[in-house]
Every structure is written in C-alpha cells, then in structure tokens.
Amino acid sequence: MKSTGTKLGLILAVLAAALVAFPAAAQAQSTAAVRACHAFNVGSDSASVPGDRLDDYFATVQGGFAHEELLCGNGQTYGAVHIELKHNVDNWDVTLECMESVVANGAFRAYDGKREWRWQFRAGRYVKVVAGQNGVITAYPEWDSGSASSWAECGRA
Numbered sequence: 451m452k453s454t455g456t457k458l459g460l461i462l463a464v465l466a467a468a469l470v471a472f473p474a475a476a477q478a479q480s481t482a483a484v485r486a487c488h489a490f491n492v493g494s495d496s497a498s499v500p501g502d503r504l505d506d507y508f509a510t511v512q513g514g515f516a517h518e519e520l521l522c523g524n525g526q527t528y529g530a531v532h533i534e535l536k537h538n539v540d541n542w543d544v545t546l547e548c549m550e551s552v553v554a555n556g557a558f559r560a561y562d563g564k565r566e567w568r569w570q571f572r573a574g575r576y577v578k579v580v581a582g583q584n585g586v587i588t589a590y591p592e593w594d595s596g597s598a599s600s601w602a603e604c605g606r607a
Contacts, residue, residue: 506522511579537589
C-alpha cells in the first residue's frame with residue numbers, strides 16, 4: 451500500500467503534466483466586454499447587447515494620428531462584444547496593444563464611410579482594424595481570425 455506522501459506526489463505529478471500538456475486551458479475567453487456591456491444570449495461567437503448599451507464606451511484605440519472609440523456595439527457585427535466573441539479575445543490589454551499597433555503602423559484606406567488599417571508585421575501575418583460611424587467595427591488577425599496566440603503574437607510585434 452502506498453503512503454499518503456507517495457499518493458500526494460503522484461497527484462501533483464499528474465497535475466503538473468496536465469498543465470504542460472494543456473497550456474491553452476489557462477487562456478480562457480475574456481468576458482470583460484460581455485460583462486461591461488450587459489450582453490445576453492451569449493453564444494460562442496456572438497451575443498445581444500441591450501439597445502441602451504450599444505453606444506457605451508469600452509476602450510480607445512489610438513495610434514499615430516488616429517483616435518477611434520471602441521464601443522459596446524451590437525455583439526453580432528460590430529463593437530467590443532463582437533470582437534471579444536467572434537475573434538477570440540482572451541486578454542484585452544494584449545488585444546488593444548495589437549490594435550493600436552495596427553492603427554499606428556498599418557496601411558490606411560477609406561471606403562464606403564469606413565476607415566481601415568491593415569498591418570503586416572511579419573511575412574504572412576496581417577492584422578486588420580475597421581472603423582466607421584459607430585467607432586471600431588471589427589479587428590482581427592487575418593491568418594486565423596483571432597486567437598489568444600495570434601493576438602499575443604501581434605501584441606509583441
């Protein structure tokens with residue numbers, strides 16, 4: 451029969467191995483925008499935002515000469531809740547750092563009442579930020595549409 455110390459050591463070893471084998475488990479989907487904007491009917495890539503919260507301020511995206519407001523949005527096609535869910539934000543500090551780099555360094559174009567910045571920070575690594583009448587509409591790393599690792603890669607660039 452194994453001693454209590456041996457059993458405890460075995461349990462700790464299994465837990466440590468699980469953390470090494472599954473590091474992504476520590477990176478959970480952010481819910482900061484969902485909570486701040488009082489979103490409901492939250493799904494894996496969209497939610498509903500109350501009508502009186504659509505234009506609520508969430509953050510500012512500033513880079514170069516651009517200053518864009520990131521509002522709650524409708525949770526489905528534009529705004530902070532949309533970006534958080536659809537484009538897999540796990541850390542808003544990192545995501546905003548990336549978005550600010552795109553606005554500061556990206557190629558700018560205006561079309562159909564929208565403002566778009568697209569930045570290539572490494573071969574095959576493009577990130578886009580699109581803004582319009584309601585502030586930031588969307589933002590995402592183009593190579594995977596957004597993940598904890600792609601936002602972090604952009605934030606470190």
